[in-house]
Amino acid sequence: MKPAKFMFINKDAKSDSLSHSHKNERVQIHSHVQKGRRYKKSDNGIIYAPQLPFLQPGRRSRDTNDREDQVPDEDVQTQQPTTFLLRRTSSPVPAASHQYLEQLDPNLDPLLWDYSQVPVTPSLSPQSVPTFPASAEESFDPFGVTCVKVDESIYSLLQYFLARFHPNIWHLERAIRTDHAYAFRYDAMSVIQGCLHDEYNMYALLAHMSSYMQGIDGARATGDWDFYMHKALQSSQNYVKSGKPITGRMILNTFSLACAEWYRFNLENGYIHFKAAKSMIDTIGGLQAVDAPLAELLLTGDAYVAGELRTKPLWSDSEFDNGDDHPMTAFALQELQKLLSGTVQIGSGLLTSAHQGIIPADLRWVTLDLAVALSVLRSSRSNEPASAAQSSEGLHWVHIRSIAIRHRLLHMDLSDPRSDAVRIALVLWMFLCFTVTGRKRSVMVIAPFLQETLLTIAEEEWHHHEEVHLWILTIGALCATVGTAEHNWFMEQINASSKTSTGDSAKIFGTLAALSEKFFYHELAQKYKLRALADDLHDMRTIQKRSRSKANSTPKPQRS
Template sequence: MKAPKFMFINKTAGSDSLSHSHKSERIKIHSHVQKGRRYKKFEDAIMYSGQPPYTRPEHQGKGLENCQDESNYGDDYLGESSTQHTSDRIHRPSESLIHFDGDQYLQPLSPNIDPLLWEDSQPHPTLSGSPGSIPVFPASAEENFDPFKVTCVRVDEGIYSLLHYFLRVWHPNVWHLERSGRFDHEYTFRHDAMSLVQGCLHDKYNMYALLAYMASYMNDIEGISPPGDGTFYMHQALRASQNYVKSRQPITGRLIFNIFALGCAEWYRYNREAGYVHLKAAKSIIDLIGGLKSQEGPLVDLLLTGDAYVAGELQQKPLWSDSDFDNGDDHPMTAYGLQELQKLLSGTVVMGCGLLSSAQQGIIPASLRWIVLDLAVVVSVFESSQSAAPGDEHQSFDGREVFHWVSMRSFAIRHRLLHLELDDGRSEAVRTALVLWMFLCFTVTGRVRTAKVMAPFLQDRLCSIPEAEWNGHQEVLAWALSIGAMSSQVGSETHTWFVAQGGSLPVCLRGDDDADGIFAALVALSKRFFYLESAQQSYLRALADDIHDMRTATAGDESNIE
């Protein structure tokens, strides 16, 4: 006979909702249930989803609670019920914290939505980290999404589609590099996407900012007609933003995310001035609360990624420098990176040798040379970890830690390149080509949008350099031209120019007229600089076909003249 099941309810006449309990109500229920009960603890005791600074990601999944309702975007990230007063959210430390192990505190789960609607895809706790996939999103808007009508906005089919797009497409794309390296294609901050969606359901500012963000991204980046009215969402978000400021509510991570989201929505629509104003506002707020190093979690990654896109397209320095967020050698992976550095210096690995050889010292100054070496180490670590099988006993570090470190190091290197000022036009062309290569291989939005905007900048730089100045450095020129061709919009004048210039350089192509021979030559050239097969192979194949077609057409024209 099955044991009886009980439902514990803690409601009074002052309760705001029948379906959602506040933290204090949940705590009282948990306390009542646990009275007089002896229970087995896991090795790290009870693990609550909210992670204070002194808890670490490696301990996730070792506790009794497996869902992750709160994220690293800020203390007020999820938001309470729309009927709850602001003061209730701010001044309740005794009700929202639980004493644990002396002076430490753990934050209990925040009941924003019915857990039956947001069940985790892996309900049992695991010892290997967080669950293998993000919580399950309702199958459609027709499901009983909000049976008690407590969400701030009715979730219709359009809103549902945008939230689902954010959860399944946009958020994973931000950490494309980390996902592309791992066998399971997961990433460190995957569970925070659901927390962002949960935070939208009870706050109009959160909801409309995210909807405007996704509608703009779908329309202007992906070229997909969004299911909702992006302009309407933008107006509603701006109005909610004004109300938030007037209410003098505290600064939270979610506020910063909303400002960033609205800035990106404007930026994607090529409202560059408005987008840049929002990004600068986000930086000003971050500076007020201690800078980027005071923040943890995905918010920092999002801000740095957007900052790099804006700097690249505006041809100006990023708002943040690498010193604002880079911890330098203070990371366990640094020792592993030094091992790869020794391989590079010994010549065992040819990554980056096309720029690091003594023959190129005239156009690669020391400041750029160190960045190239740093990038070569990161790419080498990425490739060696990517080729290792899961659970390989020869791996010194957990693959998840390796790929997250690679992602963070790529942010720092990209910002260093964007901040670098060089006098020699050839050095500047190499710097631009490196930034373009990182956008192409490490990002999704950068490959789809920013690289295409920046490609004409590289063309202008190369056109300003006399051909004679490339004597002795033609291999570097050929590589820069190949990067420009892969970055530019296919069919544009810029793309045609890069193909024509690259196809006329026999130093890298050795006169091969056949498309396969040209492709092999391009791959060999790229490997002497920087090459990621998964990201570049299709681009180089298309470039080889373009060069072959151009040569065939040119040969046909010459024969007709004769």
């Protein structure tokens, strides 16, 4: 007897009673459809499609139709719910998974203290785009109506969000922890799930990721940014007109639109969206009314914008800084005692009484808070059992404290330009050492502001503060774009300083590292950049020495 064959008919609510099959029939249909499928069910019951490969060299998203004709039905892991996810574009897709992460700007240092390229294991963050049932009542999907299929460009951007962007926000935690995990790593998949069910969510995130990939990572973005942005703005307008309530996801979408414009240096448009997100937050009760991952994401972006626009952040630190209300406070107080006793010298170059004239009380307290945060960060890297127990919680505490400290620095108004130069240098140092976007973009935008401030200060005003001046110049040289007039100026000022060594590059590096230790120095983030700076200084002095030697050896013309 031949096995029974099933003919699947897609029916709707207007269909006759034939659309209502018995339970046994549904079980048989489900069994037939699932034979040969290679789904893997996780422990928590969510079904994930196997990891799809990243695109191979030369492929374009418009070729997808041809490949679909060649792929057996049993290998198709997801089905089409709506047409917006399957839109094909002629934009080139990155050649391989590593290619779209490749840094193209010589000023960026992807191999230096950058753990964002470390593969994320499935146990830390799911790597595959999952399929989700439309409701709890749908235990199977014979007609392919509750699964989501995305084209390769969109899939690549969603993977980019999971493996690159989201971990970068909490980079400080991942860079220190041996397993490269971070507190909110599981939140990323909920964001993706929201995209798979709503056009507004999807297009806002796609526009954000496409802009971030190109503007921050310097890679060729996939998909059609203009199309994504147009559809996201259209969806945003429709959402507002519908009168639906403000939700955390609506705020996230508005923030994504702001970033999508900002990373492409459409600053005015980006700032309008940032202020709209702030207005929405205020409407629903402030930052305390949204989830912690969203709040930290907004505050991080707020600092970038304020620093680059030379304006005050939209939020004040008093709106989110929990002060002593944290389990890590007791441990932080122990680190504070070490600083006050002189056991640890972090920040001592700014906190000594000799510099009170240029370090006012407010700036002094912020400097001390930053020194405590860095001391906790160093302790979390210790191999001592007591420190290891504090590591996970301590690292996230450092992250949220660094956000509050940055906002306090960015809100400060200091009348003495020397004090303001110290303030800007501290902001630059925090962006350089604690963030990814700040390290790759913001510091290069802000470094010229530091130069402008220093040019207003006469050389003699740094008398008795020469080491502070040299440290500020070093931070400027580390942050300025290599090859620009600003970077060359910082180099020349450092070269002219009597505090720098005149030996080989190794000796210059040792001098600069020892100087930085008196102020703020995070070895993982600064070591290679500081070594490159020492090499450049040595090369500059070698060229100058040769030029002087050549000038002296040239015979002067005799007078007749």
